[in-house]
Amino acid sequence: xxxxxxxxxxxxxxxxLLPQEMAAKAETIGxxxxxxxxxxxxxxxxxxGAFIALGALFSTTVAAGSAALPYGVARMLIGLSFSLGLxxxxxxxxELFTGNNLIIMAWANRKVSTRALLxxxxxxxxxxxxxxxxxxxxxxxxxxxxxxxxxxxxAALKIAVGKVQLGFVQAVxxxxxxxxLVCLAVWLTYSARSTTDKILAIIFPISxxxxxxxxxxxxxxxxxxxxxxxxxxDPAFAANAAAAxxxxxxxxxxxxxxxxxxxxxxxxxxxxAVLVAAMYWFIYLRPTRYRTPQNAK
Numbered sequence: 164x165x166x167x168x169x170x171x172x173x174x175x176x177x178x179x180l181l182p183q184e185m186a187a188k189a190e191t192i193g194x195x196x197x198x199x200x201x202x203x204x205x206x207x208x209x210x211x212g213a214f215i216a217l218g219a220l221f222s223t224t225v226a227a228g229s230a231a232l233p234y235g236v237a238r239m240l241i242g243l244s245f246s247l248g249l250x251x252x253x254x255x256x257x258e259l260f261t262g263n264n265l266i267i268m269a270w271a272n273r274k275v276s277t278r279a280l281l282x283x284x285x286x287x288x289x290x291x292x293x294x295x296x297x298x299x300x301x302x303x304x305x306x307x308x309x310x311x312x313x314x315x316x317x318a319a320l321k322i323a324v325g326k327v328q329l330g331f332v333q334a335v336x337x338x339x340x341x342x343x344l345v346c347l348a349v350w351l352t353y354s355a356r357s358t359t360d361k362i363l364a365i366i367f368p369i370s371x372x373x374x375x376x377x378x379x380x381x382x383x384x385x386x387x388x389x390x391x392x393x394x395x396x397d398p399a400f401a402a403n404a405a406a407a408x409x410x411x412x413x414x415x416x417x418x419x420x421x422x423x424x425x426x427x428x429x430x431x432x433x434x435x436a437v438l439v440a441a442m443y444w445f446i447y448l449r450p451t452r453y454r455t456p457q458n459a460k
Contacts, residue, residue, distance in 0.1 A: 177356055185353040186268065186447035189440075192353075193269030196258065197279040201286065204258060208290020211257035215291070216298035216385035218248025220307070222373065223322060223386075227314035235374075242370030248382070249345070249365050253352050260288045260381055261342050262349040264435030271444045288428075295384035303392040313400065316393055320404050323390030324411060325376075326383055327418040331426050334378055338430020339438065341377035344368040345431075346439040378427040387419040 180188065199207075222245040229237035252259050263283060269275040302308075308316030329337070351364035372379070394401045394414055405411055413422075 179354040179356060179360065181354075182443075183447050185350065186443055188353045189265055189350065189443070190269045190272060190274060190448060193266035194274050196263060197266055197269065197275040197283050199258075199283075204283070204286050205290045207256065207258040208260075208287040209294035209297070210255070211252050211259040211287070212291035212294020212296075212381060212384060213298045214251035214255065214257055214294075215248040215259065215379075215381045216295045216302075217251065218245045219382050219385045219389075220298070220302055221245065221247050223319050224307075224310070224315055226322065227311050227318040229318075238374040238376075239370060242373035243366065245373045245382075246366045246369040249348060249369050250362055253349065253361055253365060254358055258283075258287045258290065260284060260291050261345045261379060261431050261435055263287055264342065264432060265346055265349060265440045267436045267440035268444045268448060271441065272448055272450065291381045292384050295381060296388055299385050299389040299392060302389060303396070308389075308393055308397075308400070313403065316400055317404050317407065317409060319386070320390050320393060320401070320409050320411065320414070323387045324409060324414055326378070326387055326423050327413045327415070329378070329423065329426075331422070334423060334426035335430040335433070337376070337378040338380065338427040339434035340375070340430075341372045341379045341427075342431040342434035343438050344372040344377065345379065346435040350439065350443065378423070378430065380424060380428040380431050383419075383423055383427060387414075387423060390414060391416065391419065 196204075222241045225244045226237070226241050229241065232240070249259075249262075251257070252262065266275060266280055266283060270277065270280045308319055345368070348365045348368035351368070352361045355361040355364060391414065394411055401411060
């Protein structure tokens with residue numbers, strides 16, 4: 164190899180992107196997401212709902228029989244397994260409502276209109292719901308809840324019952340905390356140079372929110388409808404769970420929509436759009452800010 168060949172070889176940078184660069188990347192991605200045509204956007208949203216549901220399915224299976232473990236250890240394992248959902252979304256490519264709260268960074272710089280922002284959120288939310296519900300139906304039809312002598316189904320019912328018993332303010336607060344961590348996970352992936360980087364950036368924030376029992380609106384589009392399917396279409400199984408001490412009184416469609424999904428969605432919006440996206444926009448992208456190399460550290 165001669166010297167001219169060496170000189171013409173481009174330098175490959177394997178260092179992670181700095182926060183200033185991550186902010187610029189987030190803005191670019193936000194513009195691209197907001198500009199997607201309806202059908203690709205909706206299809207990618209269905210995939211995201213299904214992917215998060217698969218993570219929820221994995222974590223429910225891990226939760227079955229976990230009472231034998233110390234509480235913290237069990238919650239950590241449940242959180243690690245749930246991380247599958249966002250890994251599939253980010254690496255596989257899909258549109259997730261909670262992660263798309265980061266489009267606020269492009270909106271705040273007037274690169275995305277309010278109409279385009281709300282259009283994206285609306286389509287993605289409905290697509291996530293369709294993907295989550297569809298996955299719940301398939302899992303129910305596969306009778307996966309009967310595994311472990313019914314321990315998986317009992318765990319699914321317990322998870323859902325806990326979610327529909329939250330107070331409104333509590334659900335909002337748990338939704339805020341959840342999407343702070345979800346959007347931070349997505350934000351961290353913007354620094355990644357490889358698939359491995361992305362996966363490692365996702366695992367700990369997502370494990371943390373699940374371990375702490377925070378509330379994710381899209382995950383709940385699977386958790387609660389799945390439990391409702393068991394309760395409605397397999398009353399004998401539900402009766403056995405009730406006899407074992409699972410109180411299903413509050414597990415209703417109305418409580419799913421009004422007691423859980425509404426306040427959790429509101430909390431997710433505040434946590435992701437305000438506490439993460441707007442804060443990073445203010446720090447790194449605000450037009451009046453005087454930027455120096457030190458600001459990018």
